[in-house]
Amino acid sequence: MTDQLRQLLESCIENGTETDLQVLNILLQGVQKRSERNSDSYVGELLHMERKIDNHTCEIVIPINPAIHNNLNIVHGGITATVLDTAMGSLANYILPEGFGAVTNQLNIHYIAPGIGDQLRCCAEIIHQGTKTVVISGEAFRSDGKKIAHATGTFFIIPK
Structure with a gap:
């Protein structure tokens, strides 16, 4: 899974527009906050x-x-x-x-x-x-x- 995810992220970063990259950053920050806070819901953090x-x-x-x-x-x-x-x-x-x-x-x-x-x-x-x-x-x-x-x-x- 890690290699597949890494390839997906690299493709998004290489081919994405500025808006795509902004959205990707926002979503990744949400996932990171969920992990740090050990939240039981992704919606609130995303x-x-x-x-x-x-x-x-x-x-x-x-x-x-x-x-x-x-x-x-x-x-x-x-x-x-x-x-x-x-x-x-x-x-x-x-x-x-x-x-x-x-x-x-x-x-x-x-x-x-x-x-x-x-x-x-x-x-x-x-x-x-x-x-x-x-x-x-x-x-x-x-x-x-x-x-x-x-x-x-x-x-x-x-x-x-």
Whole structure:
């Protein structure tokens, strides 16, 4: 595997555009951070997520870069959905007692404006906490403060 990976990296470095090399660097930094932190998820590290969480809210910020752009050079809607789902799911899991976890049951997103600028910030807050589900609201903002998406998510509570 090491020789095959080395050849692949060398080919990408030799033949890639400046943007390709920038994206490769961003992705490799994410893999390196996952390894250093011993994270159990690649998604957070590949997107360079920074998270703040308490009993009521969760905020995740990611840098906007070409690795997350769609063909219009704005943040891909799936990336916005992923960060919103992660913020809401992180909050749902944070508030649950030991031995329980939360998984997404339903995710509703309304896209409002394009994701442009330097960073994407997603905030989540609890709407309802029951014994079987948690309902959470989320909003995504670009670096100029404009809201780009509003979401709600329902999360099943399951034993781990």
